[in-house]
Amino acid sequence: MPTTVLTGAAIEILGFLNAALFRASKGYFILYKFRPQSCLTLNLVGDNESALNAVILPYMKERGDYVVLWDPRIEEAGFLPSLISDATQIEVEVDGSLFEAERVSLGGHQERSALLARLRKKAPWIDRYEIAKRGQFPIARLRKI
Numbered sequence: 184m185p186t187t188v189l190t191g192a193a194i195e196i197l198g199f200l201n202a203a204l205f206r207a208s209k210g211y212f213i214l215y216k217f218r219p220q221s222c223l224t225l226n227l228v229g230d231n232e233s234a235l236n237a238v239i240l241p242y243m244k245e246r247g248d249y250v251v252l253w254d255p256r257i258e259e260a261g262f263l264p265s266l267i268s269d270a271t272q273i274e275v276e277v278d279g280s281l282f283e284a285e286r287v288s289l290g291g292h293q294e295r296s297a298l299l300a301r302l303r304k305k306a307p308w309i310d311r312y313e314i315a316k317r318g319q320f321p322i323a324r325l326r327k328i
Contacts, residue, residue, distance in 0.1 A: 220313050223249060226274040227266055238262045241319060242277075243302045243310070248287060248326050249275060250302060252319040264322040275325060284325035295321050 204212050220241045227236045241252045253264060267273070268286065275284045289295050298321050303311050313319065 220310055223251070224276040225251070225267065226276070227270040228272040228274075229266065229270045236266075241313070243306060245298070245302060245324075248324050249277070249284070250298065250321050251323040251325060252314070253322040254317055254319055256317070267323045273325060275327070283328045285328055287324040287326050289321055289324050 221243065222239050223242045224237060224239050227238075229236070238257060240257060241254055242249050243252065244250070251267070273284045273286070275282055289298065299314075302321070303314060306314070
């Protein structure tokens with residue numbers, strides 16, 4: 184938790200310095216370009232017609248697969264991770280390309296923890312901060328068909 188607090192403070196300071204440099208240079212320079220966490224759109228087809236069937240979720244790539252991360256804010260919108268496992272067909276939209284995907288087993292708790300550790304290790308520092316701050320964890324591994 185202290186690392187998250189320090190990273191959050193570093194982001195605040197960097198944001199302040201960015202704004203000051205941008206104003207001082209009349210819009211020519213910026214110290215660091217923040218980018219949002221990578222997200223994909225899942226279009227799910229299943230038996231439950233009343234369930235939310237399209238959702239945007241954060242993801243990270245590992246070994247060519249898309250590891251979908253759970254973000255607690257999505258649950259407030261009515262999306263549950265079980266909808267992914269109940270879906271008969273999964274379409275994924277990433278960076279403007281649309282394709283069908285299949286679920287690949289994530290394994291048990293130990294495997295998921297190890298996967299999250301690997302993902303965090305190779306993630307940019309700002310993504311590591313988001314994962315820790317929001318309590319994100321892997322809920323699905325999708326492979327392009």
